[in-house]
Amino acid sequence: MSEALEERIAHLVRAVDDLSDVVTRQGREIDRMTRLIAMLAEREAEREAGSGEAPAANARPPHW
Template sequence: MTDSASPDSARLDELEMRVVHQDQTIEELNEAITAQWKLIDRLERQVQHLAERVADAEQSAGQAAPVDRPPPHY
């Protein structure tokens, strides 16, 4: 009986090791996705802030008096 149990036991051990490895990989991937999501969220806020600043600058530039400057080729 020990001969037939030994291959099953080895197979079970291998499957358990795979499950542990997969759980660890899933946890690492989850941490990576969470970190990327936080970075994307922060970058989206920065882009929104910069877009607002550009819009404000464009609006205030339209209201400002034109500046008499020589063309760039001088």
């Protein structure tokens, strides 16, 4: 019985380690995407400010 418990614990420890690696990797990816979104938002704000025109969402369609 003791050997079966040790084997089960070993499998559970491995699963926890694997999940920890996945969470760590996902955290890094989320951080990278957050930085990218902030950079893109800043770039878009600069583009809108530099154009002097209304953003396309606020501009009237050409057929008006």
